[in-house]
Amino acid sequence: MAAFALGALLSGGLVFAVTGPDSTERTADRLRTEAALRDKTQIKDLTALARTTRDRLAPVLEGLALAMPDGDAAAGPAAVTSADVGEWREAVTAAVASFADPPSGETATNVARSSLASAVRQLATTVDAYAATRDLRGPSAASALERAARQRSDALFTWSVGATALDAVNVEAGYGHQHVFLQAPPGDGALTPDTEPEGHHP
Structure with missing residues (x-):
């Protein structure tokens, strides 16, 4: 009987050794867990930055x-x-600086951050473009003003893409919906927040 029990233990140990996770798999699992926790922190920080920037x-x-x-x-x-x-x-200079030297995160979080950062840079260009129109007169001024207005529309659309991506990663991380959108003129083409309540997790 004792010999049978010992054999069972040895057999079970052998099966675990053969089928259980090896050190490489355990390391990979640990790294994935750490990355997920790090990404959750980045999502929370990015959402706070987006609100401050807005x-x-x-x-x-x-x-x-x-x-x-x-219109x-x-x-x-x-x-x-x-x-x-x-x-x-x-x-806008302060807003651009706040997105400098971004940390490396998961792909979806990086997409959200990059879209918001790009929108801020586009808005900074819009302000510069508008400032340049103030020194112009006549048709040249009107044309330059139109280009500045298109740049603003592009900035608002890009921000709306980033805000939509940010909302999605917040839901995925368990923080619920976070609607950090800039105010865009009606019909401007920017994406708009969904109808889910702020903080709601489906």
């Missing part, structure tokens, strides 16, 4: 909406001062 850019977009009104041919541009433009530049 709030920072809100006055810039409000000002640009007055300077380059959309109403009868509405002329509001008066914008050099000081206003200077404040916009400070805001």
Whole structure:
């Protein structure tokens, strides 16, 4: 009987040794777990950064909406001062800097971060393009202003792509829906948040 029990133990140990995970598999599992935990932290930090950036850019977009009104041919541009433009530049410069030197994360998180960062850079270009129009007159000014407005639309669309991706990774990470979208003019083509409540996890 004892010999049978010993044989069973030895046999079981042999089966585990043959079928159980080897050191390479255990290391791979550990690395995947660590990467997943690291990505969850990055998602949380990126969402906080996106919210801060959205709030920072809100006055810039409000000002640009007055300077380059959309959808109403009868509405002329509001008066914008050099000081206003200077404040916009400070805001977008700070926003661009906040996305510098990004950490390396999982693919979906990297896509969200890269889209948001690209949108911020495009908006900085929009502010520069608008500033350049202030020194122009006549048809040249109108043409340059139109290009600046298209750049703004591109920036808002790119941000909406990043915000959609950010929402998706938050849901996947268990944080629920996070709708960090910039205000875009109606019909501008930007993606919009879904109807799920903020923080809701399906």
